[in-house]
Amino acid sequence: MVRRGALYCPTCGTPAPRRHAAGPVPGVPTHERPGREGHRREGMVGTVVNLELANASTGKRAGAKLVDLGIAWLLQLVPFALGAASLLSLSGSRYPTSADQQALLAATVWYVVGGVLGLALWVFCWAWEAKTGKTPGQAMLGLRTSSLEGFAPGWGAVFVRNLVFGLICLIPFVGIVLALVSNAFDPNSKRQGWHDKAARTFVFDVRAGRDPLTTGGINGPASFAPRPELPAVQEVASPMPVRSPVPVTSAAPVTSAASVTSAAPVTSAPSSVPRADRQHSAALQPDAAVHPDTEVGQTRFSRAVGERSGGADEVVLSFSDGRRVALRGPVLVGRNPAGYEEETVQELLAVDDPGKSVSKTHLAVWSDGSRVWVQDRRSTNGTRIVRGDGGSSPAPAGQPVEVDAGDVVHFGDYFFSVGRSRA
Structure with a gap:
């Protein structure tokens, strides 16, 4: 009689012999979840990495x-x-x-x-x-x-x-x-x-x-971790036939009825180029005829900030205090930020800084549609930019510095990272 839960042969009904789990293979590290006490069992290989910072006593x-x-x-x-x-x-x-x-x-x-x-x-x-x-x-x-x-x-x-x-x-x-x-x-x-x-x-x-x-x-690790490698975009032949672009004519000026009736119809001579050749030549039109946002494999900002086409990426600033701000216009950051006279800003982002490491108006962030810029507003403690590859450089006071997704901007005792998300 086969006990409940035991393994058996589905053909003859013979109970299957018990087999123990394979032991560790020499030279191959094993990984196992820690027990309730958080200790490692014998034979475990690995190290525990503490990602917290500890000020020296x-x-x-x-x-x-x-x-x-x-x-x-x-x-x-x-x-x-x-x-x-x-x-x-x-x-x-x-x-x-x-x-x-x-x-x-x-x-x-x-x-x-x-x-x-x-x-x-x-x-x-x-x-x-x-x-x-x-x-x-x-x-x-x-x-x-x-x-x-x-x-x-x-x-x-x-x-x-x-x-x-x-x-x-x-x-x-x-x-x-x-x-x-x-x-x-x-x-x-x-x-x-x-x-x-x-x-x-x-x-x-x-x-x-x-x-x-x-x-x-x-x-920490977010600033030196390698960026994920995206697969390269390859050209794929479309199964649909290539259509010739339809020329767009500008609106004709308003004329009198006499001039309209007197105008003779203009007819073009039939082209001697075969249809296949015309289709091929249409596919070789200059790149200027194609909108930059419609190119395959490229995601670009529209030229007017805030007037983005559906599915475009938007810049998101993730601050060290947990706030996330979508960059749709100029943003001023500081303890009590205020813009210049007649300066238009999207948001005045105040930072609660009891230690006063952040100036009242510490820096400005904005996008021109395709790039993101950071400008230090002549702050006391300055602004430093840590690139995604680990490089670090101070931002000159009063001069715009271009930043990209994955960069981290440090101001005083605080920072924010630059990222992109699907709008």
């Missing part, structure tokens, strides 16, 4: 800075100690002896060596942090310095950051402590120290979250 930042300072002190300890020992060997007599002169020379040499080593270490750390966001202490504790867009901070930002940090340390008694813990006083909850605000940088914990320098910046 005050303790880790202070620890990384102390490691950097400790390395500098240790590097200079030996030559400075030898220089001090040379000075202690002086006889102290009123008239220095030859031994005293040699001791002074040795002390000078050791102090110069210590200074050169310290300068070389500082230049190395400056270049390393400017290009990769790392210092020895940050690399040890898993921290990264980045620009406001999440990319390498650059030479200038790192120089300003270290300069302001050093100036804070000059405050008597509490300077070094304030420099190390100033990020704990950030009202924007981004853990920016005073030197970070001056240099416009962030510090992230790449062990608690992702590394923005290698994952497309602050915007």
Whole structure:
């Protein structure tokens, strides 16, 4: 008797033997959904990627800075100690002896060596942090310095950051402590120290979250993911016969009845070109006779913004706060945007920015029918455009910059992406 639910042969009714699932094949990764506890089972191959950003804590930042300072002190300890020992060997007599002169020379040499080593270490750390966001202490504790867009901070930002940090340390008694813990006083909850605000940088914990320098910046995977490759449009021979274009004549001017009756009918001579040749020549008309929006395989904007033909794509701006705005006319973006005198705009898009990283009228966005333009309205913190291929460049103040679908526009602490959707 076959038990309910068992496998059996449909011909003879013999129960089928049980077969276990095939085991893992060596060299081939296996994937399995995690259990209720979220742990992986034995034999699983794969990694969990955290797409969230994590600002570095005050303790880790202070620890990384102390490691950097400790390395500098240790590097200079030996030559400075030898220089001090040379000075202690002086006889102290009123008239220095030859031994005293040699001791002074040795002390000078050791102090110069210590200074050169310290300068070389500082230049190395400056270049390393400017290009990769790392210092020895940050690399040890898993921290990264980045620009406001999440990319390498650059030479200038790192120089300003270290300069302001050093100036804070000059405050008597509490300077070094304030420099190390100033990020704990950030009202924007981004853990920016005073030197970070001056240099416009962030510090992230790449062990608690992702590394923005290698994952497309602050915007994350959406800004560095490759665009989907669309199949190329191929020419296909139409099964329908090609029809000759019908010439469109302009309306005749109003004339009197006498002139109409006196006009002789005009007849054209029969063409000697065969019908097939006429059809072929009609298919080879100049491209100017065809409307650009009717070409196969191309989607273009109509020349008049807002007067789009059915099925055309429209530009959509997707903001970091969740809003989506269809671009059918000029849009001004800012904390309290306002246009110039006699300026016509579609919408004044206000951004709720308690930190005031966005200017009152920060930027303008518009389309001329076929292209999309962004113009920085001479904002305080500027505007940066991250291209779909990962490239980044600032938008010059007052100059229109063309953007395309897939680009991301950063303004202050906010951003929006440019996309297209079927109208």
